[in-house]
Amino acid sequence: QSVLTQSPSVSAAPGQRVTISCSGGNSNIGNNYVSWYQHLPGTVPKLLIYDNSKRPSGIPDRFSGSRSGTSATLGITGLQTGDEADYYCATYDGSLSGVVFGGGTKLTVL
Amino acid sequence: QVQLVQSGAEVKKPGASVKISCKTSGYTFTKYYIHWVRQAPGQGLEWMGVVNPSDDTTKYAEKFQGRITFTTDTSSNTVSMELSSLGSEDAAVYSCARDLVGRWLQLGPFDYWGQGTLLTVSS
Numbered sequence: 001q002s003v004l005t006q007s008p009s010v011s012a013a014p015g016q017r018v019t020i021s022c023s024g025g026n027s028n029i030g031n032n033y034v035s036w037y038q039h040l041p042g043t044v045p046k047l048l049i050y051d052n053s054k055r056p057s058g059i060p061d062r063f064s065g066s067r068s069g070t071s072a073t074l075g076i077t078g079l080q081t082g083d084e085a086d087y088y089c090a091t092y093d094g095s096l097s098g099v100v101f102g103g104g105t106k107l108t109v110l
Numbered sequence: 111q112v113q114l115v116q117s118g119a120e121v122k123k124p125g126a127s128v129k130i131s132c133k134t135s136g137y138t139f140t141k142y143y144i145h146w147v148r149q150a151p152g153q154g155l156e157w158m159g160v161v162n163p164s165d166d167t168t169k170y171a172e173k174f175q176g177r178i179t180f181t182t183d184t185s186s187n188t189v190s191m192e193l194s195s196l197g198s199e200d201a202a203v204y205s206c207a208r209d210l211v212g213r214w215l216q217l218g219p220f221d222y223w224g225q226g227t228l229l230t231v232s233s
Contacts, residue, residue: 092216098159
């Protein structure tokens with residue numbers, strides 16, 4: 001059972017927009033920065049968003065992040081088949097004194 | 111370029127210990143924390159802990175307290191993770207990852223990752 005809650009799966013058509021949500025509490029998302037990772041099978045996770053909404057160099061602006069209260073959202077526009085992957089949210093949890101991940105959301109691009 | 115290169119796959123018996131190394135290059139070793147994250151088959155990512163190579167300060171996830179140890183070697187820019195009293199539930203891919211920002215009271219995010227090391231636990 002993950003500390004952060006994500007929907008197990010989401011799907012959308014190529015070119016469409018999708019949002020992936022991540023729900024937590026005051027000890028984690030509510031008071032700490034959220035990051036998002038893309039994980040394709042057989043590869044290492046890739047950092048997409050950090051500090052709630054910042055994109056590392058090289059990440060296209062099709063990916064966006066936001067945080068409101070104890071929830072965070074990853075948005076992906078202009079979906080491509082190459083975006084099919086597992087997406088994880090993560091943040092620091094002050095009560096646990098460590099990093100917590102969401103359970104992951106599998107994105108299918110139909 | 112930044113690289114984190116891990117040691118190879120391991121097969122261990124229940125009750126044994128495993129030590130996995132993560133050799134870093136392409137940046138100043140002591141300026142970035144290194145985390146360890148694992149993923150069991152069919153499961154999500156699980157944070158195990160972090161080490162600050164500048165002073166060897168560590169923070170371990172409560173779940174692993176007492177059976178996990180991180181060590182650093184500044185001469186080879188390598189971080190190692192040792193996990194003892196292995197059980198079948200420890201079978202997973204173990205990865206090291208670099209902390210982008212370096213905030214000890216707000217750890218993460220992870221910008222570079224090792225390639226992962228598969229641990230099999232079997233009698």
